[in-house]
Amino acid sequence: MPLTLQPNFHEAGTRYFRPFSPGDDFYEALIETHRDLSDEQSDLVNAKLILLLANHIGDLAVLREAMRLARARL
Amino acid sequence: MLSTYRYPKFEYRPAPEQLAGRTQRHPVVIVGAGPVGLAAAIDLAQSGQPVVLLDDDDTVSVGSRGVCYAKRTLEILDRLGLGEPCVTKGVSWNVGRTFFREEEVYNFNLRPQEGHKRPGMVNLQQYYLEEFEITRARQLPALDIRFRNKVVSVAQDGDKVILQVETPDGIYALEADWLVAADGARSGIRRMLHLDVEGKIFKDRFLIADVVMKADYPPERWFWFDPPFHRNQSVLLHHQADNVWRIDFQLGWDADPEEEKKPENVIPRIKAMLGDEREFELEWVSVYTFQCRRMHSFRHDRVLFVGDAAHQVSPFGARGANSGIQDTDNLCWKLKLVIDGQAPATLLDSYSDERVFAADENLMNSTRSTDFITPKTKTSLTFRNAVLELARDNPFARALVNSGRLSVPTFLTGSVLNTPDSADFAGDMIPGAPMDDAPMHEDGSDFWLLDRVGNGFMALVHVADPARLDGETAARFRALAAAPIPVEVVLVAPVAGPAPAGLRVFVDRAGRYAERYDSQTGTTYLLRPDQHVAARWRNFDAAALQAALARATCNC
Numbered sequence: 058m059p060l061t062l063q064p065n066f067h068e069a070g071t072r073y074f075r076p077f078s079p080g081d082d083f084y085e086a087l088i089e090t091h092r093d094l095s096d097e098q099s100d101l102v103n104a105k106l107i108l109l110l111a112n113h114i115g116d117l118a119v120l121r122e123a124m125r126l127a128r129a130r131l
Numbered sequence: 132m133l134s135t136y137r138y139p140k141f142e143y144r145p146a147p148e149q150l151a152g153r154t155q156r157h158p159v160v161i162v163g164a165g166p167v168g169l170a171a172a173i174d175l176a177q178s179g180q181p182v183v184l185l186d187d188d189d190t191v192s193v194g195s196r197g198v199c200y201a202k203r204t205l206e207i208l209d210r211l212g213l214g215e216p217c218v219t220k221g222v223s224w225n226v227g228r229t230f231f232r233e234e235e236v237y238n239f240n241l242r243p244q245e246g247h248k249r250p251g252m253v254n255l256q257q258y259y260l261e262e263f264e265i266t267r268a269r270q271l272p273a274l275d276i277r278f279r280n281k282v283v284s285v286a287q288d289g290d291k292v293i294l295q296v297e298t299p300d301g302i303y304a305l306e307a308d309w310l311v312a313a314d315g316a317r318s319g320i321r322r323m324l325h326l327d328v329e330g331k332i333f334k335d336r337f338l339i340a341d342v343v344m345k346a347d348y349p350p351e352r353w354f355w356f357d358p359p360f361h362r363n364q365s366v367l368l369h370h371q372a373d374n375v376w377r378i379d380f381q382l383g384w385d386a387d388p389e390e391e392k393k394p395e396n397v398i399p400r401i402k403a404m405l406g407d408e409r410e411f412e413l414e415w416v417s418v419y420t421f422q423c424r425r426m427h428s429f430r431h432d433r434v435l436f437v438g439d440a441a442h443q444v445s446p447f448g449a450r451g452a453n454s455g456i457q458d459t460d461n462l463c464w465k466l467k468l469v470i471d472g473q474a475p476a477t478l479l480d481s482y483s484d485e486r487v488f489a490a491d492e493n494l495m496n497s498t499r500s501t502d503f504i505t506p507k508t509k510t511s512l513t514f515r516n517a518v519l520e521l522a523r524d525n526p527f528a529r530a531l532v533n534s535g536r537l538s539v540p541t542f543l544t545g546s547v548l549n550t551p552d553s554a555d556f557a558g559d560m561i562p563g564a565p566m567d568d569a570p571m572h573e574d575g576s577d578f579w580l581l582d583r584v585g586n587g588f589m590a591l592v593h594v595a596d597p598a599r600l601d602g603e604t605a606a607r608f609r610a611l612a613a614a615p616i617p618v619e620v621v622l623v624a625p626v627a628g629p630a631p632a633g634l635r636v637f638v639d640r641a642g643r644y645a646e647r648y649d650s651q652t653g654t655t656y657l658l659r660p661d662q663h664v665a666a667r668w669r670n671f672d673a674a675a676l677q678a679a680l681a682r683a684t685c686n687c
């Protein structure tokens with residue numbers, strides 16, 4: 058499966074009535090993960106997060122595509 | 132004061148209590164004639180309920196406050212006889228655009244679907260809304276509005292509430308069976324009853340400028356993150372009535388409010404944004420900080436809190452007055468049933484439960500917007516800017532851009548008043564849902580569904596052909612309208628046809644009702660007076676309907 062660029066957040070058992078809600082739920086959880094951390098701690102948390110998610114995705118073609126997009130337009 | 136608006140001055144008259152020299156007992160007293168207290172007063176008074184409305188002032192909202200009134204609020208204002216003047220005077224819009232630095236990264240349409248009467252949003256200065264409400268209020272004989280009547284003390288005493296009210300002629304006492312506290316964010320009623328309101332202040336300041344200018348920008352909401360004319364901060368632009376434009380500049384926590392308000396500091400900011408050649412005049416300038424907080428419960432025995440007195444949100448999302456007016460929509464029919472002895476006082480606890488649930492959703496959404504707009508740490512700023520950079524090319528990132536999630540009604544999914552579904556339905560019109568609108572037809576004229584439901588309980592029963600309804604069923608439907616808590620049964624049909632005497636038919640002329648409500652022959656919806664779904668079935672069943680009605684009114 059190619060890299061998904063369409064909105065894709067969801068949670069089992071949760072019914073959403075507004076299209077922005079699942080993404081906002083994720084974003085809040087992401088920012089919350091960094092609460093009360095120093096900048097260095099946050100960098101480390103982010104790195105770990107990427108590694109965890111990368112392993113979960115597994116497919117190197119997808120990961121390469123994401124890495125390419127993340128670096129583009131800097 | 133303002134070049135585009137003259138503040139009305141409402142006449143003070145001594146209260147009947149003062150003239151008669153004795154205390155009177157009133158079924159309902161409302162404190163505060165802001166947009167929310169006025170909506171409550173109109174709602175009750177138009178149902179025939181005598182109401183006294185007290186306000187410490189003698190004019191409408193002063194300065195820059197509410198701008199955006201959402202579709203759901205407009206539907207409520209329609210029910211109160213106020214939708215038309217607000218929409219006519221205001222600026223209707225559906226599209227919001229979000230810019231990051233130099234370019235547009237995201238836009239949204241508040242009304243992705245056609246076939247609704249009202250637009251996603253109308254922009255109108257709060258003083259116009261209040262003026263229209265007062266005009267409407269004065270047409271209602273059951274409503275006694277008393278300007279320059281300031282409540283200075285309040286006490287609950289068994290089955291009544293006792294108020295002391297200060298006027299230019301001195302202080303008088305007033306008794307109420309029920310008190311609705313609509314006295315705003317700094318509620319004196321709340322303080323005098325020693326009740327807490329919990330939440331947080333956002334550490335940021337915003338310069339709010341109302342500017343008069345001629346500009347032919349489209350009627351849209353424009354929001355900038357880090358624009359070239361106001362680096363590292365956000366800016367919001369809204370078009371209001373009379374060519375007044377609202378501009379919000381984020382200033383940061385360290386800004387000095389007094390300095391920032393000075394015209395010599397404001398004007399260059401606006402010129403940087405609009406370009407040097409655009410002519411404009413400053414109408415009103417202020418600096419705000421925002422809070423998010425709510426009371427633990429909105430009912431305290433005989434005192435019911437609504438609007439800013441009960442909860443306060445940051446304005447990104449326009450959820451303040453909008454949610455306050457939705458409070459009154461929820462409260463008034465319940466209060467009327469309780470006063471009329473048709474429902475126990477516990478029905479008012481459902482007011483608190485449902486509106487606390489809605490307030491939490493509003494607080495959550497406006498807090499999330501504020502956190503996105505004003506990131507608190509380096510990491511949140513990096514994530515925010517990463518989202519904005521990805522948003523240009525990637526739909527998933529666009530969905531994460533949060534420049535304000537604009538006021539939409541809450542689905543009251545967990546309410547004890549709902550009767551859970553016993554059959555499968557598609558779509559969103561679940562028990563507790565705020566009703567979707569639909570274009571309909573009745574007796575030779577087209578109309579919008581939401582214009583003809585509400586104020587009382589109704590049941591919409593889907594029939595294939597109204598002419599073929601048998602007499603016995605018709606009689607059963609009519610009997611429901613004569614019950615102590617009347618339920619008006621209306622037939623919904625795909626085609627017109629003569630209905631049995633005493634029954635109305637709504638023709639689903641575009642098929643939108645069938646689609647949005649997943650309705651087929653037999654499908655029956657029980658609707659609350661505030662245009663929310665109470666229950667629904669695949670077939671009409673009188674006993675089930677009675678049980679659902681009892682449940683929706685706490686009579687079981």
Ligand SMILES: Cc1cc2nc3c(=O)[nH]c(=O)nc-3n(C[C@H](O)[C@H](O)[C@H](O)COP(=O)(O)OP(=O)(O)OC[C@H]3O[C@@H](n4cnc5c(N)ncnc54)[C@H](O)[C@@H]3O)c2cc1C
Binds near residue numbers: 167313449
């Ligand atoms: C900059 C800004 C922008 C905003 N934008 C929006 C928007 O776009 N959309 C939106 O929906 N909301 C918006 N809001 C919020 C909106 O203005 C408030 O939510 C709304 O005014 C609340 O209405 P209310 O009737 O509850 O309270 P208020 O408007 O505060 O009214 C309270 C009334 O009670 C009276 N009163 C107080 N104490 C007493 C007393 N002891 N005795 C008698 N009378 C008393 C006051 O005089 C006043 O008339 C904005 C607010 C600000 C500041």
